[in-house]
Amino acid sequence: MSISPQSFNHGAIEVICGPMFSGKTEELIRRVKRAQIAKQRVQIFKPAIDVRYDKTKVVSHSSQAIHSEPVEKATDILLKLKDTTRIVAIDEVQFFDMEIIKVVTKLANRGYRVICAGLDLDYRAIPFGPMPQLLAAADNVQKIQAICTVCGAPATRSQRLSDCSDTVLLGEKDSYDARCRAHYFYEPEDEQMRLPVAEEIEHLAN
Ligand code: ADP
Ligand code: MG
Numbered sequence: 001m002s003i004s005p006q007s008f009n010h011g012a013i014e015v016i017c018g019p020m021f022s023g024k025t026e027e028l029i030r031r032v033k034r035a036q037i038a039k040q041r042v043q044i045f046k047p048a049i050d051v052r053y054d055k056t057k058v059v060s061h062s063s064q065a066i067h068s069e070p071v072e073k074a075t076d077i078l079l080k081l082k083d084t085t086r087i088v089a090i091d092e093v094q095f096f097d098m099e100i101i102k103v104v105t106k107l108a109n110r111g112y113r114v115i116c117a118g119l120d121l122d123y124r125a126i127p128f129g130p131m132p133q134l135l136a137a138a139d140n141v142q143k144i145q146a147i148c149t150v151c152g153a154p155a156t157r158s159q160r161l162s163d164c165s166d167t168v169l170l171g172e173k174d175s176y177d178a179r180c181r182a183h184y185f186y187e188p189e190d191e192q193m194r195l196p197v198a199e200e201i202e203h204l205a206n
Helices: 024-037 076-080 099-109 131-137 197-205
Strands: 012-018 042-047 057-059 065-067 069-071 087-090 113-119 140-143 157-160 176-179
Touching: 012 024, 012 099, 012 131, 024 042, 024 057, 024 065, 024 087, 024 113, 042 076, 069 076, 076 099, 087 099, 099 113, 099 131, 113 131
Parallel strands: 012 113, 012 140, 042 069, 042 087, 087 113
Antiparallel strands: 057 065, 157 176
């Protein structure tokens, strides 16, 4: 039996991850623009919670912007899909609940190229929400680094500069810094707050 390349379905999950300021949104926008040059229809989604720069745009720290559709929950992505869409891009994917894994898997299995960008770790350096499962389910992963604001080394951590203890604190340069492992610190006021990693992941998943 001969293999015809046309018979393959090219669905795939791509994940771009790293700390804040590492260029995840820039990379997502770059991939989307290349797809648009190739005349492939793309829909871009972001969680409605992320209103830092703009309600309906995905905006990078270097002020690149692209139109997006804010959604309240992961399953809304399926409801908003248009017939002509071939590529689905999702920014700030770490803010979605665990349903996002089912949604992106369903899309990839149906032949869509799904490009996700999100924080791998939260400000405590604990895996962020659905990211561990998403990274495991992905066909392709790009982990990128920012620049440590203390020493200029590659940075893999997001340093929270305020003492707020909510996992989600929307903010920018005044609230967060990119840091390398040596210059990152996290000292919970209450040691009880520092759950073992496995317990913490379970806690975040519920
Ligand atoms: P992310 O989506 O990962 O938060 P963005 O794509 O929005 O990142 O922004 C990346 C841009 O942020 C860089 O190209 C650079 O212009 C800017 N930037 C600001 N601070 C830093 C830093 N500490 N390290 C790297 N880039 C930074
Ligand atoms: Mg971003």
